[in-house]
Amino acid sequence: MGASLDIVSRGPGIRTLPKRTHVQYAALCYRVRDGKMQILLITSRGRRRWTLPxxxxxxxxxxxxxAAREAWEEAGVKGLVNELCVGGYTYQKRSSNRPHLALVYPLEVMELDKKFPERRERKQRWVSPKRAAEMVEHPELAKLLLGFRPYSLKH
Incomplete structure (x- = not known):
């Protein structure tokens, strides 16, 4: 299935994750319109909550x-993905009693495909970072969305 992590660094300010934490990779899909950044949220398949691909x-x-491949499969987006992780958030899946950690990679959206594998299974919405933070359920993800700044907004 997925990768799992036994322990994350115990440095100052870093919290320890429980043994056997499942790791997933998320895409923070963004674009700039009229000088303002927008973030793409999609719904989860099960409980229909707003999240990242x-x-x-x-x-x-x-x-x-x-993460970029998941963004295409789940939202039909293509673009420039940055190899530098901008953060992560922990969450619990109903189908598993193990904790999950999503590591987040920014993806500047260049194209939107109309046909992609999960187009009938999810909704999607482009929103401001502030609105995105209000829509997601996970506080760590909300904080990450509010603080996200692309390395350059040269559009």
Whole structure:
């Protein structure tokens, strides 16, 4: 299934994750319109909550490339993914009693495909970072969305 982590660094300000934490890779899909950044949220398939596209590690793909692939499968987006992780958030899946950690990679959206594998299973919405933070359920993700700044907004 997915990668799992036994322990994360115990440095100052870093909290320890429980043993056997499942790791997924998420894409923070963004674009700039009229000088303002917008973030793409999608609904989860099960409980229809607003979240980022994310999925399990993929053999032969870096974490960022796996996140980009999930963004296409779940939202039909293509763009420039950054290999630098901008943060992460923990969450619990109903189908598992193990904790999950989503590592987040920014993806600047360049194209939107009309046909993609999960187009009939999810809704999507472009919103401001502030609105995105209000819509997601996970406080760590909300904080990450509010603080996200692309490395350059040269549009």
């Amino acid at each position: 994310k999925g399990w590690p993929m053999q032969g793909r870096s974490p960022a490339r796996a």
